[in-house]
Amino acid sequence: MNTDVGQNRWIEAGLAEIAARGVEGVRVEALAKTLGVTKGGFYWHFADRRALLAAMLESWSRGRIVAFEAQAQRAGTTAQEQLHGLVSLYTGSPNPQGLAIELAIRQWARHDDEAAAAVAQVDAARLRIVGLLYQQLGLEPSSAAARAFMLYSFVFGQSLVFSGEPKREQATSIAACVEFLTRTFSAAGTRR
Amino acid sequence: MNTDVGQNRWIEAGLAEIAARGVEGVRVEALAKTLGVTKGGFYWHFADRRALLAAMLESWSRGRIVAFEAQAQRAGTTAQEQLHGLVSLYTGSPNPQGLAIELAIRQWARHDDEAAAAVAQVDAARLRIVGLLYQQLGLEPSSAAARAFMLYSFVFGQSLVFSGEPKREQATSIAACVEFLTRTFSAAGTRR
DNA sequence: ACCTGAACACCGTTCAAGT
């Protein structure tokens, strides 16, 4: 669909801007100044500002999903190790730029349907992958899915999770969550 | 708090505009043109555009609540008649301007916290009043509240109700609802 | 008390013209 490489400069500048100032900061004129071109040139690559925002969402959601899948499918590790690897993606040194973008987009998604759809796609992919890993650990699908949701909520931060699920109890800490994750299947495996 | 009568012209023009074009249509400059003044004059009455929007919400929610209460407390009628009166407020000849405003504000509330708060206030007041009438008809508080919610949903239109409640089954029609309302307490009273 | 007029700064979008 998109073979216009020139779009990427605008998309990246837009993502940097949304991280710094939120959606409202993503202005065609300001971006043009950042890129050292005039705002007229923007319309060679995009129909209008909305098209840029849509492309930013597309780029972001696709990137988040492939990054998560790549980490999950890393060869030579057990399901448990893969889970830890995924968790560490968001607890180790959480690329502050990436986190800022994610927060800004989730903020935006609170009042924009297209942004909400992108966030929902990303959340669904992450929950699906974590759920599959839990299934590999022996949980039946529904339990695995439930646990995936808990883990995701813990790791990402409940208030930021974009989901229709009812509110969960307060998360104690990431550490407790990881402990819980490890303890679960040695003592209380659902099926062997 | 607000003794500035000059504000009302702007608030009313703003409400007319939101009915016609939605929140985005409420522009200081356009309103000024409608009122036959220059936009500079706007700032005599309001700090900025946000203040106008807030005042519009305040005016709307207060107006909706007192209108509902006035209809509910009409003297010389039974609780059942009062319920019918309230229903007819929104089924008889539903002032199209008022309905348009209500729809526009609910649309706006989907992505604005202040608007959402105003809508929530209005919904809460309406639900409370209807619930009290059901209590007068003999339902215990929790049943009365549940039934009030159903009635409100039916009358106002489920898709428009701003509430965290889970989705209800499809409403058949206003007529069926009113029938239900009438039948309920002759055959299936919960407590006498 | 209320409004005008003019200015300022900042937008999105278009499009002929350049390279």
Next chain:
DNA sequence: ACCTGAACACCGTTCAAGT
């Protein structure tokens, strides 16, 4: 293929000055 330059239309906000 990509960008400039200039224009157009439309904003929100400020404020000295009028009445």
